[in-house]
Amino acid sequence: MPNFNATSFLEKLGLRATRPRQAIARILFADGHNRHVTAEWLAEEVSQQGEPVALATIYNTLHSLADAGALRMVRGTGQDNIVFDTYTQPHHHFLDEKTGELTDIPDGALSIDALPAAPEGRTIAGYDIVIRLR
Numbered sequence: 001m002p003n004f005n006a007t008s009f010l011e012k013l014g015l016r017a018t019r020p021r022q023a024i025a026r027i028l029f030a031d032g033h034n035r036h037v038t039a040e041w042l043a044e045e046v047s048q049q050g051e052p053v054a055l056a057t058i059y060n061t062l063h064s065l066a067d068a069g070a071l072r073m074v075r076g077t078g079q080d081n082i083v084f085d086t087y088t089q090p091h092h093h094f095l096d097e098k099t100g101e102l103t104d105i106p107d108g109a110l111s112i113d114a115l116p117a118a119p120e121g122r123t124i125a126g127y128d129i130v131i132r133l134r
Contacts, residue, residue, distance in 0.1 A: 004031075006021075024046060024065075028071075037083065039059045083102055092128060095130050096133050105129075112127075
């Protein structure tokens with residue numbers, strides 16, 4: 001995204017453009033590349049750019065961005081952490097069990113013929129498939 005404006009980006013999502021949020025948004029979205037990040041990785045990146053931010057603030061910001069639709073949370077990676085994905089369109093992942101690296105599975109490369117019925121009183125909101133690699 002040329003000329004990325006973190007303040008405008010955050011405000012369009014309905015989020016206050018605090019300094020920590022702006023630093024996080026620039027790291028995640030300024031170059032327009034899709035990435036998979038953990039809160040710990042992001043805290044290190046923010047710190048290296050001279051904007052040390054408490055890990056709790058990093059987590060809160062990531063969850064706020066996910067709630068606003070700018071990130072997807074990927075669970076089931078076998079790690080204790082949630083991985084946050086900047087690519088928000090429906091897609092699935094390969095997981096390298098040795099390195100923990102997630103790789104997007106291209107859209108349409110995986111097909112599911114049927115899903116089980118949801119328990120009574122519930123509806124399926126979506127599904128994420130993580131294919132583990134060795």
